[in-house]
Amino acid sequence: MTTPASGAGNPISIVSEAVCQQIVGRPEAFKAVENVFAAMARGDAYNFPVVREAIGHADALYGFKSGFDRAGMALGVKSGGYWPGNVQKDLTNHQSTVILFDPDTGQLKSLVGGNYLTAVRTAAASAVSIAHLAxxxxxxxxxxxxxxxxxxxxxxxxxxxxxxxxxxxxxxxxxxxxxxxxxxxxxxxxxxxxxxxxxxxxxxxxxxxxxxxxxxxxxxxxxxxxxxxxxxxxxxxxxxxxxxxxxxxxxxxxxxxxxxxxxxxxxxxxxxxxxxxxxxxxxxxxxxxxxxxxxxxxxxxxxxxVGLQDLAVASAAAELADQKGLSQTIVL
The missing domain is CATH 3.40.50.720 (NAD(P)-binding Rossmann-like Domain)
Structure with a gap:
């Protein structure tokens, strides 16, 4: 991780898809999703209205999911969607990025790859339901x-x-x-x-x-x-x-x-x-x-x-990446 000079601006950590796969496993995703579901039920976390639209190109659906988890101090937005033709391009159909902000200042905090995290958080949600209901x-x-x-x-x-x-x-x-x-x-x-x-x-x-x-x-x-x-x-x-x-x-x-x-x-x-x-x-x-x-x-x-699932796992990824020195930093 590169450390910016003092007073050089706002440091933003970037966590790549590869790093997300390296540091966020099923246990981390399960804990993050379970905690945010619990926070939502307590009224400590809120999803904002979803924007999801067909863009009129490549049969794609594109949108935004966002929210604020006061318990986990996660604020941000997941931007991305579904491109059905990507399989022919050797890409995953779901493409997204999670953008995290500092809840205390509103400053941009982290950019986190969202493709792997979308899959692992979706799996974590069903796993949480099995753990508590099956x-x-x-x-x-x-x-x-x-x-x-x-x-x-x-x-x-x-x-x-x-x-x-x-x-x-x-x-x-x-x-x-x-x-x-x-x-x-x-x-x-x-x-x-x-x-x-x-x-x-x-x-x-x-x-x-x-x-x-x-x-x-x-x-x-x-x-x-x-x-x-x-x-x-x-x-x-x-x-x-x-x-x-x-x-x-x-x-x-x-x-x-x-x-x-x-x-x-x-x-x-x-x-x-x-x-x-x-x-x-x-x-x-x-x-x-x-x-x-x-x-x-x-x-x-x-x-x-829900967007809060994405913010929860992305926040975990950003924190772990910073701790392990695996994130990159740019300064705005």
């Missing part, structure tokens, strides 16, 4: 989706329970080997199945797709299942049957966003559930809500992806 005796993990983020989801989920098997389905089955490879590495049996078979076997299900139609129907899901819906983050997107939310106890990262652009948007719009039926998962973390009530209850986490 049955303790859950043995079979189901994966719906096998895209870039799926392996992050799989690795984080497998650490939360003593899973004995992974079953998976993807609209494009040729991508399933990436999940099978992780299971082979971790010595967990893997099976590619139909959607109905997945519902019949799985005790925990993660959906991580960009679907605009239900991929799981209510009648396929057995009692006691925990479902983490992680792909729906835009108006119109949908991964599960709205009737499934009506049959489940629904939890989320942020209720307002869940209703507006999360998986719950469809169930609320059709009158199957009300906004008041959705519980912030931070209340479970804080002990102000019981969470799962019994082993027959279906629980569902609507992981919409």
């Amino acid at each position: 049955r303790k005796d859950a043995k079979v993990l189901g994966m719906i989706g096998a895209g870039h983020q799926s392996t992050f989801q799989l690795r984080a989920a497998l650490e939360q329970r003593d899973f004995e098997k992974v079953v998976a389905w993807n609209p494009h089955p040729e991508h399933l080997p990436r999940l099978a490879a992780v299971c082979e590495e971790l010595r967990v049996p893997f099976e590619a199945v139909t959607q109905q078979e997945l519902g019949a076997q799985a005790d925990v299900i993660i959906t991580i797709t960009s679907a605009f139609e239900p991929l799981l129907l209510k009648e396929w899901i057995k009692p006691g299942t925990h479902i983490a819906c992680m792909g729906t983050d835009t108006k119109g997107k949908q991964e599960v049957d709205p009737a499934l939310l009506a049959a489940a106890s629904v939890f989320t990262d942020e209720v307002a966003q869940s209703v507006l652009l999360g998986e719950a948007q469809h169930a609320v719009a059709s009158g199957l559930i009300a906004e008041s039926d959705i519980t912030p998962i931070g209340e479970v973390i804080n002990g102000t809500h019981v969470g799962r009530r019994d082993d027959q209850e279906i629980t569902l986490f609507d992981g919409t992806g």
